[in-house]
Amino acid sequence: MTQKQNIIGIAREDLEKEFIDAGIPKFRTKQIWHWLYFQGVRSFEDMPNIPKDLRQKLGDSYTIHRPEVSKALISVDGTQKWLLKFVDGEEAECVHIPEVDRGTICLSSQVGCTLTCKFCHTGTQKLVRNLTAAEIVGQMMVARDAFNEWPTPSSNRHVSNIVMMGMGEPLYNFDNVAKALKIIMDPEGISLSKRKITLSTSGVVPMMDRCGEEIGVNLAVSLHAVRDDLRNTLVPLNKKYPLKDLIDACRRYPGVNNANRITFEYVMLKGINDTNVDAKELVRLIRGIPAKINLIPFNPWPSSDYECSTPERIAAFSDIVFKAGYSSPVRTPRGRDILAACGQLKSESVRQSKSLLSSLNAGI
Structure with missing residues (x-):
């Protein structure tokens, strides 16, 4: 049959x-x-x-098939996380983050991850496979189902923005990600503007131009270090595509301007990448690129080797970047109690015991 x-x-x-x-x-x-x-x-x-x-x-x-919700968790701050099971039994996570002026869904592009970034929980889970376009669109549809957001509303959407920042490296699954996002952007369907979509990459340089030309969504770059020696450790992909190549690709990203800035994501790791010298080098590195810098307090996960920078150190770092003319908001951690914050996603996370989650929260 x-x-x-x-x-x-x-x-x-x-x-x-x-x-x-x-x-x-x-x-x-x-x-x-x-x-x-x-x-x-x-x-x-x-x-x-x-x-x-x-x-x-x-x-x-x-x-007409959506992924099956294996587990749904809700944080004390309203963040929701769904563990989704696909037809072959594999699982991935997606997260909805409610904010005053929007609701953002964080989509995964792979089961596991191609990369092994040292500070990221997802990076400890080996790549199983790429997600299909149906599985990526399906995550969006599951979120819309959860909020009973059909037919597509023209305003006041619970799911108004997308960030491709979940499990996986989107540019290593470009064809499926592009197909899925084009379906989501189609004006006669879900109808989400490309300006409401941000794709995050750890720096797959050869695919960045193509992303801008073929999809045209906002770009976020997981930077996290301003020296090749440190970034080689934190983001091993840097060994293949070093900072010079990455920054050059950012400068030529199609459509980047003051209205559509590149976002540089920078996780704050105590004693690792958070000095004033690092902040000044960051400013020098990105000079001339229309950009903003998201400073991300490190989110703990089981057996991680790093600690979050102190609030005072983050503030000092942010102040240097801000005075140089770049917006440098400190991202408020969301969903830490359900391991839904940036860098915490991993499909096995739902199996963590309540005592482990409690111990993590006690240390925040």
């Missing part, structure tokens, strides 16, 4: 071609797309303007 294909995650132009090849009129693609991504239906039977025989034909060939 032929296995049915998940219709979620198929690019619009590919779906249209499949339908035409199957003798389905071209205009039906627009109607079905509307039901899938604007109305968020879960069954072809919920598409009343589609003829019954066509609904049957669609049901014989396709499914």
